[in-house]
Amino acid sequence: MARDIGIDLGTANVLINVSGKGIVLNEPSVVAVNTSTNKVVAVGTEAYKMVGRTPGNIRVIRPLKNGVIADFDITEEMLSYFIEKLNVKGFMSKPNILICAPTGVTSIEQKAIIEAAEKSGGGKVYLDFEPKVAAVGAGLDIFKPQGNMVIDIGGGTTDIAVLSMGEIVTSKSLRYAGDSMNQAVVSYIKNKHNLLIGSRTAEDIKIQIGSAFEPDPDASITVRGRDVVDGLPKQTTVTAEEIQEALHDGLMSIVASTKDVLETTPPELSADIIDRGIMLTGGGALLRNIDKLISYHLQVPVLTADHPLEAVALGTGTLLKNIEKHKRY
Numbered sequence: 001m002a003r004d005i006g007i008d009l010g011t012a013n014v015l016i017n018v019s020g021k022g023i024v025l026n027e028p029s030v031v032a033v034n035t036s037t038n039k040v041v042a043v044g045t046e047a048y049k050m051v052g053r054t055p056g057n058i059r060v061i062r063p064l065k066n067g068v069i070a071d072f073d074i075t076e077e078m079l080s081y082f083i084e085k086l087n088v089k090g091f092m093s094k095p096n097i098l099i100c101a102p103t104g105v106t107s108i109e110q111k112a113i114i115e116a117a118e119k120s121g122g123g124k125v126y127l128d129f130e131p132k133v134a135a136v137g138a139g140l141d142i143f144k145p146q147g148n149m150v151i152d153i154g155g156g157t158t159d160i161a162v163l164s165m166g167e168i169v170t171s172k173s174l175r176y177a178g179d180s181m182n183q184a185v186v187s188y189i190k191n192k193h194n195l196l197i198g199s200r201t202a203e204d205i206k207i208q209i210g211s212a213f214e215p216d217p218d219a220s221i222t223v224r225g226r227d228v229v230d231g232l233p234k235q236t237t238v239t240a241e242e243i244q245e246a247l248h249d250g251l252m253s254i255v256a257s258t259k260d261v262l263e264t265t266p267p268e269l270s271a272d273i274i275d276r277g278i279m280l281t282g283g284g285a286l287l288r289n290i291d292k293l294i295s296y297h298l299q300v301p302v303l304t305a306d307h308p309l310e311a312v313a314l315g316t317g318t319l320l321k322n323i324e325k326h327k328r329y
Contacts, residue, residue, distance in 0.1 A: 154283065
């Protein structure tokens with residue numbers, strides 16, 4: 001008998017939850033391809049190690065951009081590889097798959113996600129929206145007639161939604177998320193320090209000293225890269241306050257969008273949100289003091305999920321138990 005699986009198909013990471021087993025896979029959404037032969041060389045963690053370090057004939061591809069499929073064939077190969085690795089197919093049957101998408105996806109993009117899951121070995125494929133599934137994974141009871149608000153900051157998109165009775169009441173999806181933060185750090189260091197760094201280095205800096213609000217004045221990090229002026233290797237010191245400055249404008253766009261969603265929320269649900277607070281999920285929720293930044297500007301309590309990176313995948317595990325109730329597309 002095939003086991004049902006839930007997939008958080010993220011721009012930065014793919015997480016897979018197998019019913020009865022929990023989260024069994026968490027790997028970067030990266031594929032390395034040999035351009036001479038068009039063959040896949042590595043997938044996931046192995047391919048991520050190659051980012052920025054490959055010869056001319058090997059191309060490292062991130063097949064998802066802004067939460068949707070940018071390269072269909074490579075996404076399908078990546079999903080097939082992960083599903084094969086898990087060995088969840090039965091002798092005669094295929095697993096049901098619950099897969100998640102950002103709230104802003106078009107019907108064409110939804111169809112592409114479902115098709116990729118079907119072609120990679122799925123039986124019946126169901127689709128649900130990330131903030132809803134993340135809320136379930138964070139432990140919120142979204143099926144009662146009460147307001148719950150979630151901000152899911154992923155790699156490619158930030159999804160903001162108010163939920164009640166198991167459905168999204170009002171929502172907004174914006175293209176500023178983890179990848180954009182990394183890009184902001186790359187641009188800032190290039191402009192301020194005349195130093196070129198890669199997105200992987202930028203991510204390491206963000207994780208080690210990045211802060212959304214009240215950065216540690218003593219925190220700093222040595223950064224190595226290439227000098228813009230003479231092209232030679234160079235290193236410099238970057239402070240936490242500089243990284244906060246680099247991220248500021250983008251983070252304020254998340255605050256502004258959250259405000260927009262709150263302004264279109266029915267007053268009864270707004271009252272619930274003041275009582276219950278806003279739940280942060282996704283990898284971006286791990287940025288230091290991001291909860292304080294949002295709470296400071298919106299005057300609403302903000303909580304971070306216990307396992308923000310895994311919230312969507314955990315939510316698929318809960319929803320798989322009642323898979324038949326889901327809309328099948």
